[in-house]
Amino acid sequence: MKVLAIGRNYTEHIKELNNERPDEPVIFTKPDTSLITRNRPFYYPDFTKDIHYEVEILLKISRAGKKIHEKFAHKYYSEIAIGIDFTARDMQQKAKEKGLPWALAKGFDGSAPISEFIPIDDFDLANLNFHLEVDGEKRQEGNTNLMLFSFDYIISYISNYITLKKGDIIFTGTPKGVGPISIGNTLTAFIENKKMLNCEIK
Numbered sequence: 001m002k003v004l005a006i007g008r009n010y011t012e013h014i015k016e017l018n019n020e021r022p023d024e025p026v027i028f029t030k031p032d033t034s035l036i037t038r039n040r041p042f043y044y045p046d047f048t049k050d051i052h053y054e055v056e057i058l059l060k061i062s063r064a065g066k067k068i069h070e071k072f073a074h075k076y077y078s079e080i081a082i083g084i085d086f087t088a089r090d091m092q093q094k095a096k097e098k099g100l101p102w103a104l105a106k107g108f109d110g111s112a113p114i115s116e117f118i119p120i121d122d123f124d125l126a127n128l129n130f131h132l133e134v135d136g137e138k139r140q141e142g143n144t145n146l147m148l149f150s151f152d153y154i155i156s157y158i159s160n161y162i163t164l165k166k167g168d169i170i171f172t173g174t175p176k177g178v179g180p181i182s183i184g185n186t187l188t189a190f191i192e193n194k195k196m197l198n199c200e201i202k
Helices: 011-016 070-076 089-097 103-107 151-159
Strands: 003-007 026-030 051-053 055-061 077-084 129-134 137-143 169-171 186-191 194-200
Touching: 026 103, 055 129, 055 137, 055 151, 070 077, 070 151, 077 169, 077 186, 077 194, 089 103, 151 169
Parallel strands: 003 169
Antiparallel strands: 003 026, 055 077, 055 169, 129 137, 129 186, 186 194
């Protein structure tokens, strides 16, 4: 099982970080050790002082595929979840300034709390609302109709380069409103109005 993620997939988030709008999906990876499941807490590491939350809709691949045509991509997933892509912003910025990869800023242990996966049957995936609250205050709010690259396009694009296997998880990008976390915060994430994820920062 591997964890793949899409950067810069919402225009307003691109603007808030002063990034370039991409012509094609920006792909990065997280190791499986980044995952936090079952609402376990996140322990703030000592190698960074500026971790940001980035809430995202997740896809779980349900069958293996390579070079998947976009029109068939919907056959390769049947469940979604919500997750948080924790980013060590200070480490990321330092790497970007030097033109170096920012794998450590995204892939450190515990950097990906995720909810349980639920069937897609009851959702309109092209018009899906989701949001994140920090200590009960809404901080991020998104809708999949604002994505630059759709779920199916993402799957098709990735599969041209990387074979997708059953159980792989894809983070599909974050909307505007990212910000720092602090010890003592509680982050709660919702798909539509369904509470899906709770993560305490310790």
